[in-house]
Amino acid sequence: MTRTAIIAGEGRLAPLVAAALDAPLIHALEGFAPPIPATPFRLERLVPFLDHLLDQGVSRVVFAGAVRRPRLDPEAFDPRTAQLVPRILQAMQSGDDAALRTLLDIFEEHGLSITSVAEICPDLVPGPGILTGDPSAHDQRDAARAAQILAATGALDLGQGVVVAQGLCLALETLPGTAAMLDFAALHGGLRPDPDGARGVFYKAPKPGQDRRIDLPTLGPDSVTQAARAGLAGIAWEAGGVILLDRDEAVRRAQAEGLFLWSCPPLAG
Structure with a gap:
């Protein structure tokens, strides 16, 4: 039997992943409490934490939820x-991607496999299609331009994330996050x-070359409200x-605000 541990972060993703698994162990980096009960751990004691997971019979780990860089205590x-x-x-x-890849490497070197949210909850990662609304030809060109920008900045x-209007980059997501970009x-x-x-x-997309087992971009109903x-x-x-959280509510809000939601094939060539 495969036993799974969830490294849970902030937001609504971790509870959805936990509900899809059979009695997972749930842990969270100290200082980033998820909305479900979780045992905290510190990055400064990462190796003993990995030993603990193995002692509990854990063979795979899934990362679910938002975590920012912790402040490390040398002592x-x-x-x-x-x-x-x-x-x-x-x-x-070297950057967030390099830090995450190194973290995954360390987990795997200790005998723990990493699985993605998409593997456990495939319904949270929409395939191609328009969920609601009708993007115009202008909107489609703006989306394609946005994809080019993210491909270049990756x-x-x-x-x-990026906001493009009439072919021009109006805002680009940086360290403050999506909400700050939309503001x-x-x-x-x-x-x-x-x-x-x-x-x-x-427009949202993973960074080119990103390890998609961790830190997939996430949207939800609040994203719709902020875009409106x-x-x-x-x-x-x-x-x-x-990842699209609470799809039905996101679609409902988009319809109420007159926005389209488009899960599009890769646009950057």
């Missing part, structure tokens, strides 16, 4: 984890060249590469 490292410090710090200085390890787009909507033209598209507040025409994302 809290145990001797075995301390040997990993140069490797961890070098990866963290090597810089920036965010996974910025709302504040600067008047920069659209044609006030009566295309309103713009919020920014005056956008709709939301598009790369099919098979983005």
Whole structure:
């Protein structure tokens, strides 16, 4: 029997993953409590934590939920984890993707396989199709332009979202996150060249070359509300590469606001 541990983060994803599994162990990085009971652990004691998982019969791990970079306490490292410090710090200085890949490597080196949210909850990752609304030809061009922008910025390890209106980049997701990006787009909507033209598209996609077992972009009903507040025409994302939480409510809000939701095939070539 395969026993699974969830490394749970903030947000609504971890409870959905837990509900799809048979008696998983649930742990959370200290300081990032998920909305379900979870046993905390510290990154400074990573090796003893991995030993604990193996002692409990865990053979695979799934990461579910949002976590920001923790502040590390040099005095809290145990001797075995301390040997990993140069490797961890070098990866963290190289960007989020490098840090996550290093973390996955360490888990696997200790005999734990990593599985993706998409494997456990495939219904959370929509395939190609329009869920609601009707993106215009202008919207489709803006989505394609957005995909090109994310493909170009992926090597810089920036965010996974962008807002494009009338072919111009209105906002790009960076460290403050998606909500801050959409707030910025709302504040600067008047920069659209044609006030009566295309309103713009919020687009999400994984970074090129990203390990899709962890940190997939996530959308949900709140994303729809924020996109509507920014005056956008709709939301598009790369099919098979983005988690959509509470699909029915997201569609309901999009219909109420007159937004389209489009899970599109890869647009960046």
